[in-house]
Amino acid sequence: xxxxxxxxxxxxxxxxxxxxxxxxxxxxxxxxxxxxxxxxxxxxxxxxxxxxxxxxxxxxxxxxxxxxxxxxxxxxxxxxxxxxxxxxxxxxxxxxxxxxxxxxxxxxxxxxxxxxxxxxxxxxxxxxxxxxxxxxxxxxxxxxxxxxxxxxxxxxxxxxxxxxxxxxxxxxxxxxxxxxxxxxxxxxxxxxxxxxxxxxxxxxxxxxxxxxxxxxxxxxxxxxxxxxxxxxxxxxxx
Ligand code: NAP
Numbered sequence: 001x002x003x004x005x006x007x008x009x010x011x012x013x014x015x016x017x018x019x020x021x022x023x024x025x026x027x028x029x030x031x032x033x034x035x036x037x038x039x040x041x042x043x044x045x046x047x048x049x050x051x052x053x054x055x056x057x058x059x060x061x062x063x064x065x066x067x068x069x070x071x072x073x074x075x076x077x078x079x080x081x082x083x084x085x086x087x088x089x090x091x092x093x094x095x096x097x098x099x100x101x102x103x104x105x106x107x108x109x110x111x112x113x114x115x116x117x118x119x120x121x122x123x124x125x126x127x128x129x130x131x132x133x134x135x136x137x138x139x140x141x142x143x144x145x146x147x148x149x150x151x152x153x154x155x156x157x158x159x160x161x162x163x164x165x166x167x168x169x170x171x172x173x174x175x176x177x178x179x180x181x182x183x184x185x186x187x188x189x190x191x192x193x194x195x196x197x198x199x200x201x202x203x204x205x206x207x208x209x210x211x212x213x214x215x216x217x218x219x220x221x222x223x224x225x226x227x228x229x230x231x232x233x234x235x236x237x238x
Pocket of ligand 1: 014015016018019020039064066067068092093094117144145146193194195196198199200
């Protein structure tokens with residue numbers, strides 16, 4: 001059924017002031033969604049959103065530090081006031097610290113710091129916005145994971161980051177099972193190695209390529225998959 005004008009789906013993207021998240025906002029807004037572009041630094045989120053608005057895209061900036069419970073609560077309140085709902089949630093924010101560290105020599109603090117954003121942050125944001133999706137019987141949740149978190153091919157690369165992304169994939173399975181039959185589709189995606197601050201200049205993929213499968217999952221039809229892991233629009237093993 002076609003949606004009435006002004007009744008477009010509302011998408012919230014975390015860590016969207018730059019990199020893949022920013023491109024996801026652009027592509028979602030280009031498809032007619034109303035986009036809430038969030039970033040832990042409100043000013044840089046606003047600068048990024050203003051650039052997209054100049055291209056006539058419906059993009060609103062909001063501060064959101066996913067590692068800060070008070071910030072999640074504040075964002076939840078602001079979204080409720082200004083939009084009334086979130087239909088599409090893209091959990092994109094992440095940190096990659098101690099990339100070259102050895103597992104047995106890494107301070108546990110580096111794991112805690114990584115998990116605060118990459119895992120607990122995602123859980124907190126889901127707890128804020130997914131219950132409303134279940135009530136309204138519509139939701140799309142995309143957890144931006146990584147090939148580094150794929151258990152079947154895991155090496156010694158970036159232990160804290162890789163283990164956090166494997167945990168994120170487990171969160172995807174749990175959330176998909178918790179929302180099954182309620183109109184909410186939850187999936188993980190590996191965007192590939194992308195030219196961003198995290199991926200570096202030598203990465204082979206553009207942000208457009210990196211955002212493609214994320215946006216595809218964010219706009220799945222109601223008979224789309226849930227509880228799966230994707231790369232280049234194809235299911236991959238965990
Ligand atoms: P990026 O350019 O480094 O961007 C990361 C974003 O996350 C930034 O906007 C950053 O904000 C934000 N962020 C970090 N901690 C946050 C927090 N506590 N609250 C809110 N936002 C926070 O990285 P990217 O390459 O675009 O990565 C996007 C996603 O793709 C990540 O989940 C990453 O793990 C995944 N990924 C990337 C690659 C790659 O090759 N690039 C490969 C596989 C997976 P600030 O600007 O404030 O730091």
